[in-house]
Amino acid sequence: MRTTLAKAPRLLDRSRVADQIFEDLKSQIMSGALSRGARLPTEKELAEYYSVSGPTVREAIRGLSVIGLVDVRHGSGAYVSANGEALVAMSLGAVIQLETVGVGDALEILSVLNVHAATCAVKQATDGDLQRLRETTLALKEVQSAEQAAIGVRAFHHALLKAAHNPLLEVICIFLANIQVEFAKEVTGGAVEGWRNILVGLADVRERFVAAIERRDVKAAAKTAREFHETAMQLVSSMPKAQEVRLSDPKLKALLSTIVDGMARRS
Numbered sequence: 001m002r003t004t005l006a007k008a009p010r011l012l013d014r015s016r017v018a019d020q021i022f023e024d025l026k027s028q029i030m031s032g033a034l035s036r037g038a039r040l041p042t043e044k045e046l047a048e049y050y051s052v053s054g055p056t057v058r059e060a061i062r063g064l065s066v067i068g069l070v071d072v073r074h075g076s077g078a079y080v081s082a083n084g085e086a087l088v089a090m091s092l093g094a095v096i097q098l099e100t101v102g103v104g105d106a107l108e109i110l111s112v113l114n115v116h117a118a119t120c121a122v123k124q125a126t127d128g129d130l131q132r133l134r135e136t137t138l139a140l141k142e143v144q145s146a147e148q149a150a151i152g153v154r155a156f157h158h159a160l161l162k163a164a165h166n167p168l169l170e171v172i173c174i175f176l177a178n179i180q181v182e183f184a185k186e187v188t189g190g191a192v193e194g195w196r197n198i199l200v201g202l203a204d205v206r207e208r209f210v211a212a213i214e215r216r217d218v219k220a221a222a223k224t225a226r227e228f229h230e231t232a233m234q235l236v237s238s239m240p241k242a243q244e245v246r247l248s249d250p251k252l253k254a255l256l257s258t259i260v261d262g263m264a265r266r267s
Contacts, residue, residue: 021060040078088171110176111229118225120164122218129163149195187239201235
């Protein structure tokens with residue numbers, strides 16, 4: 001899908017042309033004037049539009065690509081991606097690393113937000129949402145590999161957050177849930193047996209959690225959401241390798257890079 005830019009470009013300060021082109025295109029993307037999936041005008045067209053050189057346009061597009069607003073496909077052009085999950089992952093990942101926030105601190109926030117997500121799901125979930133939540137719960141009983149377990153846990157979190165019908169809550173919680181999953185992958189050493197121990201240990205409280213949402217019981221959903229998170233962290237922390245990898249271990253900063261890169265690739 002091709003789109004056109006606003007009719008009249010802003011006057012550019014020639015001392016920082018690429019920055020202003022970057023900001024102009026960013027503004028049009030964020031406002032929806034350039035919609036997600038749209039193919040940007042060609043480099044030549046943009047150069048003519050802004051009365052600049054091709055390299056200047058490339059510099060601006062490169063900046064948009066770095067922050068996840070544009071996907072450059074060689075031989076095809078640049079497309080608006082504007083993936084909310086990737087944008088949140090990059091922003092929160094940067095804050096966590098700059099402020100040296102521990103993984104444990106991040107997961108405490110996830111616990112609080114999961115309670116809110118559960119209460120929202122009680123009030124907002126559709127029949128389709130509840131069906132997906134139940135399906136992802138059942139799928140976790142059939143995992144055959146560590147990779148399948150990680151995918152299944154992410155799918156469960158996605159189903160819960162979709163049922164809450166709060167886009168901002170969704171993207172923040174998905175980022176934090178990915179930290180939890182990556183930490184679990186680290187302490188299980190990629191072994192399916194470790195994942196199964198965690199999933200079996202969570203089976204009862206997960207069932208009660210989903211059942212509370214299904215019967216629209218706000219109080220029970222909030223209570224079991226807290227219990228679910230606490231039980232998950234206890235099980236993950238009890239894994240033998242968890243003694244080597246602490247929640248506050250500086251080496252766990254690498255998890256953030258993994259998460260941000262992965263979310264950007266899905267944009």
